[in-house]
Amino acid sequence: FLEANDTKMSFLFAWTLLGLLVCCDVGECRRRNVLLIIGTPHLRALSERSVIFKNAFTSVSSCSPSRSTILTGLPQHQNGMYGLHQGVHHFNSFDGVRSLPLLLKQANIHTGIIGKKHVGPGPVYPFDFAYTEETNSVLQVGRNITKIKLPTEEERPFFLYVAFHDPHRCGHSQPQYGVFCEKFGNGESGMGRIPDWKPKYYSPDQVKVISSYLTRYHTLSLTHLQRGRILRPNTRRSAGIGLVLQELWDAGFENDTLVIYSSDNGIPFPNGRTNLYGSGMKEPMLVSSPEHRQRWGQVSQAYVSLLDITPTILDWFSLPYPSYSLSGGRPIELTGRSLLPALIPEPSWVTVYASQSLHEVTMFYPMRTIHQGRYRLLHNMHYRMPFPIDQDFYVSPTFQDLLNRTQSGQPTGWFKTLNEYYYRERWELFDIQSDPTERRNLAGDPAYAPVLESLRDQLLKWQWQTEDLWVCEPDAVLETKPEPQCRLLYNGL
Ligand SMILES: *[C@@H]1O[C@H](CO)[C@@H](O)[C@H](O)[C@H]1NC(C)=O
Ligand SMILES: *[C@@H]1O[C@H](CO)[C@@H](O)[C@H](O)[C@H]1NC(C)=O
Ligand SMILES: *[C@@H]1O[C@H](CO)[C@@H](O)[C@H](O)[C@H]1NC(C)=O
Numbered sequence: 001f002l003e004a005n006d007t008k009m010s011f012l013f014a015w016t017l018l019g020l021l022v023c024c025d026v027g028e029c030r031r032r033n034v035l036l037i038i039g040t041p042h043l044r045a046l047s048e049r050s051v052i053f054k055n056a057f058t059s060v061s062s063c064s065p066s067r068s069t070i071l072t073g074l075p076q077h078q079n080g081m082y083g084l085h086q087g088v089h090h091f092n093s094f095d096g097v098r099s100l101p102l103l104l105k106q107a108n109i110h111t112g113i114i115g116k117k118h119v120g121p122g123p124v125y126p127f128d129f130a131y132t133e134e135t136n137s138v139l140q141v142g143r144n145i146t147k148i149k150l151p152t153e154e155e156r157p158f159f160l161y162v163a164f165h166d167p168h169r170c171g172h173s174q175p176q177y178g179v180f181c182e183k184f185g186n187g188e189s190g191m192g193r194i195p196d197w198k199p200k201y202y203s204p205d206q207v208k209v210i211s212s213y214l215t216r217y218h219t220l221s222l223t224h225l226q227r228g229r230i231l232r233p234n235t236r237r238s239a240g241i242g243l244v245l246q247e248l249w250d251a252g253f254e255n256d257t258l259v260i261y262s263s264d265n266g267i268p269f270p271n272g273r274t275n276l277y278g279s280g281m282k283e284p285m286l287v288s289s290p291e292h293r294q295r296w297g298q299v300s301q302a303y304v305s306l307l308d309i310t311p312t313i314l315d316w317f318s319l320p321y322p323s324y325s326l327s328g329g330r331p332i333e334l335t336g337r338s339l340l341p342a343l344i345p346e347p348s349w350v351t352v353y354a355s356q357s358l359h360e361v362t363m364f365y366p367m368r369t370i371h372q373g374r375y376r377l378l379h380n381m382h383y384r385m386p387f388p389i390d391q392d393f394y395v396s397p398t399f400q401d402l403l404n405r406t407q408s409g410q411p412t413g414w415f416k417t418l419n420e421y422y423y424r425e426r427w428e429l430f431d432i433q434s435d436p437t438e439r440r441n442l443a444g445d446p447a448y449a450p451v452l453e454s455l456r457d458q459l460l461k462w463q464w465q466t467e468d469l470w471v472c473e474p475d476a477v478l479e480t481k482p483e484p485q486c487r488l489l490y491n492g493l
Helices: 006-022 063-072 100-106 138-142 204-217 224-250 306-316 397-407 418-422 446-465
Strands: 033-038 051-057 110-115 129-132 158-163 257-262 285-288 299-305 351-356 367-372 375-380 427-431 476-479 485-488
Touching: 033 063, 033 224, 033 306, 051 351, 063 100, 063 306, 100 110, 100 158, 100 306, 110 138, 224 257, 257 306, 299 306, 299 351, 351 446, 367 446, 375 446, 397 418, 427 446
Parallel strands: 033 158, 033 257, 051 299, 110 129, 110 158
Antiparallel strands: 051 285, 257 285, 351 367, 367 375, 375 427, 476 485
16 A cells, blocks of 8 residues: 555656647647636536546645645645635735746636635735635625626636635624525525525435435534535535536537536534544545546546645646745645546555644644555644634534533533544544544554554655645754754653
8 A cells, every 4th residue: 555656656647648738739739728616516417527536635624725725736834824814814825836826827828716715915826807705795706606607708728716615604704694604595584595596405314415424424413404504505506516517518618628626625523624534634526627538427546635736737738837946945846746647547646645734823733644545644743732623613503512512521422522622642543444434543553553654754755845844843843054954852742
């Protein structure tokens, strides 16, 4: 299962393919567009035209940091978007980052964004067409699917990023529309109407469809009502995706547009969003290329991550990643890879990395992880601190239930106590194959010492490669002169 050269080999592969694509002269090249959809699926029509990546993961389980990695190809610790972008949180990517929309704009590709943006600063993420929460209500741009349509026709090739806000929790900001904004636009009094959406209601026995997914990672009981509440905004989003694809097809772009569908972070439940366990990291990922029909409808087991989206889209447009440095040191290298080669034969990609530092500005809890084959290793650097809880998750019925039960001395009904959720081991090693819910930490088991060591080495290597300032944490300090090295603190960790 251990394939240390995995990344390098696939890069070679990607660049070989790139070489082939560049062979046609500009004038002879077919027009190529990209539609990138961020949301969650009921997507039969699209999946029949896609390779479906079963092992797709985010590289950080938090909104702005994740979107920044999608749009830069750089992990959050490298592009600077350590936490949420909006309001007092105010996180931004570094001014020198060359993002995907910037590189595409420089290559004369028309760029557009519809829906939730949630990244900055503006000059790092320039879009020619923008219809986002920066100038409109996020409910209108991210949840009103009638507003999520292709912008006007353009002669140039285009890159359109469509970002749904469903089914983000709503309880903390717009409680009048329900826990997941499931009532918004349903036509009831005060809820408004969305002309293109007919809300679907589910009876508890229909909801079994997703309960198996949820129970796999969240044995914490959910009320039937709550399950229905998650599903309704999902139908709104599905309808929206259908609309956008129909418009794309009606406009005659079906044979020249790469469509990528994914999501940005984990489900907002315990162990989910803001965590780097499987339930915080797993994503849908469909890649539909009209030029690679060989594997349409097939499932790929290759390990892919949201860090792969930027390299994929650059590859599609035959654009190289520029040589530049953010630190004044050596040039940046993307550690993700183009997914286009995986649309031809099945690749043997078995490794992904992830990195989280904050979510809200108060929620500092740096974690790094490598997931390779059947094993996931987590490094919880500040493991002596309680795991931080975000505002909208705090007010969720699920977390309130956890708190209430704990306070009154009842069992949580989940496989973790609240205390176990807060206080983690420094190293967590899980065998996903025999323990998919990640309950047994094998890090202290001598039988797994070689696995632990190998994964730890690879994780550290990736941290150095991506210029991670946390690379020496928590027991040493990174000193950059005369050359970067970890200087021990002797702090007993
Ligand atoms: C959604 O957008 C449409 C088109 O602009 C508008 O007619 C409708 O009122 C909006 N729905 C809601 C719930 O705001
Ligand atoms: C796209 O290609 C398919 C298969 O070659 C063809 O049937 C279809 O008409 C094409 N669509 C457009 C809009 O050109
Ligand atoms: C938790 O307890 C508070 C205070 O007793 C109560 O208002 C709330 O409804 C309870 N929440 C849940 C989810 O049980």
